[in-house]
Amino acid sequence: MPFDPNLLAHTRHLLVFTGAGVSAESGIATFRDKLDGLWARCDPTQLASAEGFRADPALVWGWYQMRRAGIARARPNPAHLAIAALARRVPRLTLVTQNVDDLHERAGSTDVLHLHGRLEDFRCFTCSRPATTAVALAADAREGRRSDPPCCASCGGPLRPGVVWFGETLPEQVLDQAFAAAQQCDLLLSVGTSGVVQPAASIPRLALAAGATLLHVNPQPVMTGHPREFALTGNAGKVLPELLEAAFG
Numbered sequence: 595m596p597f598d599p600n601l602l603a604h605t606r607h608l609l610v611f612t613g614a615g616v617s618a619e620s621g622i623a624t625f626r627d628k629l630d631g632l633w634a635r636c637d638p639t640q641l642a643s644a645e646g647f648r649a650d651p652a653l654v655w656g657w658y659q660m661r662r663a664g665i666a667r668a669r670p671n672p673a674h675l676a677i678a679a680l681a682r683r684v685p686r687l688t689l690v691t692q693n694v695d696d697l698h699e700r701a702g703s704t705d706v707l708h709l710h711g712r713l714e715d716f717r718c719f720t721c722s723r724p725a726t727t728a729v730a731l732a733a734d735a736r737e738g739r740r741s742d743p744p745c746c747a748s749c750g751g752p753l754r755p756g757v758v759w760f761g762e763t764l765p766e767q768v769l770d771q772a773f774a775a776a777q778q779c780d781l782l783l784s785v786g787t788s789g790v791v792q793p794a795a796s797i798p799r800l801a802l803a804a805g806a807t808l809l810h811v812n813p814q815p816v817m818t819g820h821p822r823e824f825a826l827t828g829n830a831g832k833v834l835p836e837l838l839e840a841a842f843g
């Protein structure tokens with residue numbers, strides 16, 4: 595049965611849950627996409643880990659520098675803009691993202707809950723003291739190469755990106771807010787996620803269990819067969835504007 599856009603038009607509390615796919619049409623590679631260049635033979639779950647950083651800080655820091663440069667060049671795409679527009683059309687919207695880029699914010703979304711942190715935050719790997727972006731970016735920003743991380747001003751340890759690495763716990767307060775929204779929303783719009791990474795991937799299931807309707811937007815099949823689960827198959831940059839048009843005219 596197709597999704598009824600009236601469910602979006604009449605939602606009381608909409609939870610929008612996004613993954614790497616929402617930034618794909620901005621040119622940002624997803625975690626499913628093959629890595630290239632220096633990192634072609636690397637496993638992203640290794641690179642995005644404390645072990646990976648400890649083993650080769652310059653390789654991991656260089657990977658984040660390259661990703662940061664790509665995000666700085668990228669622009670929000672129509673999917674980000676449609677999600678920002680939704681906040682002006684529904685009574686209550688909670689935006690939870692697994693992404694570490696700032697494209698939702700640059701599209702106009704506010705109060706974005708970043709489950710996996712943000713690329714533009716930095717802290718010391720040794721003493722966890724926060725570091726300013728300026729210090730971190732002053733480091734050699736040659737793209738696509740190994741690059742030694744800058745040193746912490748107070749203990750001399752290497753700086754790391756303020757993201758949640760595999761094997762690290764998610765920010766508790768953010769996760770609690772996301773779980774609470776999953777329990778309270780009546781519609782969860784899941785955009786561009788493969789639903790592989792835990793515990794983030796449990797959020798849509800939590801919403802379904804609490805009685806919400808779940809709508810996926812993804813070019814790939816992601817349905818799990820629940821009666822209140824629907825999918826719009828296609829790229830978010832095309833599907834979301836069409837969905838808003840169908841729901842709000």
Ligand code: BV8
Binds near residue numbers: 792
């Ligand atoms: C933790 C920041 C435990 C870094 C990221 C069960 C319970 C708990 C943990 C685990 C568990 N099972 C396994 C684990 C361990 C692990 C995990 O989930 N591993 C996976 C690989 C199986 N989880 C963790 O380690 C988490 N930590 O639970 O700690 C713990 C407990 C106690 C004490 C200590 C520790 C931490 C996970 C966070 C990792 N950090 N990001 C960085 O970015 O560098 S996750 C990273 O991968 C991304 O942020 C993103 O969230 C994720 C990739 O997922 P997606 O966003 O879905 O992207 P993906 O590429 O997979 O899919 C893209 C989708 O888009 C596709 O479906 C595609 O079809 C679609 N698409 C493409 N184009 C478009 C599109 N859709 C729409 N439009 C398009 N145009």
Ligand code: ZN
Binds near residue numbers: 722747
């Ligand atoms: Zn330090």
